[in-house]
Amino acid sequence: xxxxxxxGAEVQFDIQKIINAIQGANxxxxxxxxxxxxxxxxxxxxxxxxxxxxxxxxxxxxVQDLVENQIMDHKAFEVAxxxxxYRYQRALARKANTTDQQILTLLECNNEDVKEENSNKNPTxxxxxxxxxxxxxxxxxxxxxxxxxDIVEAHEQGIIHFHDADYFAQHMHNCDLVNLEDMLxxxxxxxxxxxxxxKSFSTACNIATQIIAQVASNQYGGQSISITHLAPFVEVSRxxxxxxxxxEFAGVDVTREHIEEVIAKRxxxxxxxxxxxxxxxxxxxxxxxxxxxxxxxxxxxxEARSEQEKKDIALITEEILRQRIQGVKNEKGVWITPAFPxxxxxxxxxxxxxxxxxxxxxxxxAKCTARRMVPDYISEKIMLELKQGNCYTCMGCRSFLTPxxxxxxxxxxxxRFNQGVVTINLxxxxxxxxxxxxxFWKIFDERLDLCYRALMCRHNRLKGTKSDVAPILxxxxxLARLKKxxxxxxxxxxxxxxxxxGYAGLYECVKYMTGKSHTDPEATxxxxxxxxxxxxxxxxxxxxxxxxxxxxxxxxxxxxxxFAKCLQKRFGIIKGITDKNYITNSYHIVVSEHIDAFxxxxxxxxxxxxxxxxxxxxxxxxxxxxxxxxVLKVIRYIYDHIMYAELNTKSDYCQVCGYNGEIxxxxxxxxxxxxxxxxxxxxxxxxxNVARRTCGYIGSQFWNQGRTQEIRDRVLHL
Numbered sequence: 001x002x003x004x005x006x007x008g009a010e011v012q013f014d015i016q017k018i019i020n021a022i023q024g025a026n027x028x029x030x031x032x033x034x035x036x037x038x039x040x041x042x043x044x045x046x047x048x049x050x051x052x053x054x055x056x057x058x059x060x061x062x063v064q065d066l067v068e069n070q071i072m073d074h075k076a077f078e079v080a081x082x083x084x085x086y087r088y089q090r091a092l093a094r095k096a097n098t099t100d101q102q103i104l105t106l107l108e109c110n111n112e113d114v115k116e117e118n119s120n121k122n123p124t125x126x127x128x129x130x131x132x133x134x135x136x137x138x139x140x141x142x143x144x145x146x147x148x149x150d151i152v153e154a155h156e157q158g159i160i161h162f163h164d165a166d167y168f169a170q171h172m173h174n175c176d177l178v179n180l181e182d183m184l185x186x187x188x189x190x191x192x193x194x195x196x197x198x199k200s201f202s203t204a205c206n207i208a209t210q211i212i213a214q215v216a217s218n219q220y221g222g223q224s225i226s227i228t229h230l231a232p233f234v235e236v237s238r239x240x241x242x243x244x245x246x247x248e249f250a251g252v253d254v255t256r257e258h259i260e261e262v263i264a265k266r267x268x269x270x271x272x273x274x275x276x277x278x279x280x281x282x283x284x285x286x287x288x289x290x291x292x293x294x295x296x297x298x299x300x301x302x303e304a305r306s307e308q309e310k311k312d313i314a315l316i317t318e319e320i321l322r323q324r325i326q327g328v329k330n331e332k333g334v335w336i337t338p339a340f341p342x343x344x345x346x347x348x349x350x351x352x353x354x355x356x357x358x359x360x361x362x363x364x365x366a367k368c369t370a371r372r373m374v375p376d377y378i379s380e381k382i383m384l385e386l387k388q389g390n391c392y393t394c395m396g397c398r399s400f401l402t403p404x405x406x407x408x409x410x411x412x413x414x415x416r417f418n419q420g421v422v423t424i425n426l427x428x429x430x431x432x433x434x435x436x437x438x439x440f441w442k443i444f445d446e447r448l449d450l451c452y453r454a455l456m457c458r459h460n461r462l463k464g465t466k467s468d469v470a471p472i473l474x475x476x477x478x479l480a481r482l483k484k485x486x487x488x489x490x491x492x493x494x495x496x497x498x499x500x501x502g503y504a505g506l507y508e509c510v511k512y513m514t515g516k517s518h519t520d521p522e523a524t525x526x527x528x529x530x531x532x533x534x535x536x537x538x539x540x541x542x543x544x545x546x547x548x549x550x551x552x553x554x555x556x557x558x559x560x561x562x563f564a565k566c567l568q569k570r571f572g573i574i575k576g577i578t579d580k581n582y583i584t585n586s587y588h589i590v591v592s593e594h595i596d597a598f599x600x601x602x603x604x605x606x607x608x609x610x611x612x613x614x615x616x617x618x619x620x621x622x623x624x625x626x627x628x629x630x631v632l633k634v635i636r637y638i639y640d641h642i643m644y645a646e647l648n649t650k651s652d653y654c655q656v657c658g659y660n661g662e663i664x665x666x667x668x669x670x671x672x673x674x675x676x677x678x679x680x681x682x683x684x685x686x687x688x689n690v691a692r693r694t695c696g697y698i699g700s701q702f703w704n705q706g707r708t709q710e711i712r713d714r715v716l717h718l
Contacts, residue, residue: 158562177401209277224296280328321368401498468484553607
């Protein structure tokens with residue numbers, strides 16, 4: 001059995017340390033009030049037993065709480081007082097310097113929480129360690145200076161989660177839709193160098209990847225680009241190639257058809273080079289935070305402004321899908337599933353049915369999904385209903401802007417962004433109410449007010465930010481064309497940007513309050529009422545502050561584990577509620593509940609309508625590479641029933657034995673989960689490639705124990 005030290009390092013549980021600690025307090029009281037040696041040993045053994053019963057690795061603070069309780073249970077109140085005093089004195093000493101040990105353990109790769117915080121960061125790499133070091137300092141400053149004490153305490157207790165505190169000290173925002181069209185058509189500046197309008201498609205793709213890297217280094221969330229903004233450069237290359245080919249064949253007796261074939265062939269090669277640039281640059285780039293950019297590529301035929309542009313979007317889409325089906329090579333030269341870029345494919349009348357002009361692209365998308373887990377699918381039909389007649393991409397994995405009209409009265413999405421997220425733990429609201437509905441709504445409102453004040457801290461941190469802090473964003477077109485020295489304040493109000501109230505654990509909240517899953521018809525109305533209550537709160541805040549508050553289904557990559565541990569500490573183990581090392585993401589059906597794919601998508605669609613700031617649904621499927629018709633059937637169902645959904649498959653590789661298939665999750669004698677190749681027994685994570693959908697994105701650097709347990713517990717829906 002192991003425990004987690006305050007520094008984050010894991011060490012073996014040592015009962016002797018508990019005995020020594022109790023004896024130390026014991027010797028500071030008069031002999032008549034001391035515990036006997038037998039009672040000291042009994043206390044220590046009970047603590048060990050309770051730790052084992054938890055079924056997870058406990059922190060040293062949790063172990064010390066158990067020690068206190070055992071001393072109190074033995075009526076040794078003087079001893080308990082001495083023990084508590086000693087803990088308090090040690091806490092004061094640590095408070096004088098809160099970051100040194102955290103930084104030292106992450107540098108030595110001993111900090112398990114940090115190592116598994118982000119499934120797309122390799123914690124052994126210098127650039128990642130540098131980012132984590134800066135993050136520890138930022139979190140320390142944020143907790144001690146920048147945030148009110150009650151918000152910090154609520155965050156640490158898992159009542160709310162103040163996201164991305166490791167970047168809060170800087171004036172940085174969350175995620176955005178890059179206005180690639182403006183930057184490519186009107187030029188931009190990167191690192192002080194003027195970048196003019198590109199003269200070919202491949203050059204446009206190269207510039208786009210540089211923009212992506214620069215944007216990723218100046219914010220902390222995801223970003224999205226649209227291939228519609230690259231499509232005009234297909235025509236630029238077409239005309240350039242046409243001119244060259246016609247000069248080559250001047251005076252040569254060839255048919256017009258032959259010339260057009262040569263032009264088409266060379267144009268396809270140009271598109272292939274451009275797409276390869278995007279694919280390989282994104283997966284090999286390291287931004288200043290030590291990871292590949294969290295970038296999404298949006299493929300939407302109806303975004304075209306002419307029939308020719310639509311055909312060119314189709315050409316780019318086809319090449320993107322073909323290259324993703326192939327994958328990228330790992331260090332052993334084996335084709336594997338890359339984590340980025342994330343792909344979104346829009347289902348629309350021209351590609352959804354056999355016989356439609358672009359159905360061949362949907363068939364290709366289905367093959368790609370079956371092999372590489374992407375693209376994900378947006379239904380134009382449903383999105384037009386939910387977004388005031390608009391269809392557009394999310395900012396990264398799931399965060400959606402709300403519809404906004406600019407000063408010209410036109411809907412605008414590109415060049416907009418999200419200010420940040422604070423998440424409410426719905427499970428804690430329910431458990432704090434002890435099942436009483438009157439108490440539930442009262443506590444809910446108190447917690448929502450806490451979130452509102454925390455969100456205003458995020459907003460106010462951005463207020464007064466000068467455009468000079470990130471020229472690529474605020475001065476050179478990614479988000480705006482502000483003057484040097486101008487603040488970004490006008491972009492923070494009246495709907496230009498959003499700020500998000502996140503939520504987590506709707507399933508467990510409803511289960512505790514009603515005794516039923518929220519899929520039960522008797523419990524669903526309460527679940528919808530909870531969602532509506534949060535939307536109403538956002539509407540009230542928006543009217544008060546003229547800031548676009550929006551409800552967001554939080555992904556919870558690492559926070560799912562943090563929330564679970566906090567709930568267990570505050571409320572103990574409650575069957576079906578706190579007996580797992582994770583809580584359920586947003587409105588999702590709990591991963592272990594057996595439900596077929598179509599019913600799951602239909603049920604969750606009603607919650608997407610009530611989660612306008614961000615939502616995505618998924619289904620778990622087996623290997624579908626030999627059953628593409630079934631994938632197409634699911635895709636058709638998505639088009640008719642839900643705005644945004646994805647299919648999760650397994651795509652793993654063992655570098656030791658060459659096994660292709662599903663790397664399995666096993667449990668050791670201490671209850672710790674690990675990954676193992678079913679063919680050769682390899683457990684070395686550095687010698688396997690595992691890709692799993694974590695929270696909208698695909699993760700490939702492994703996960704904390706809570707998320708790993710959640711992945712293990714997933715059941716198939718198809």
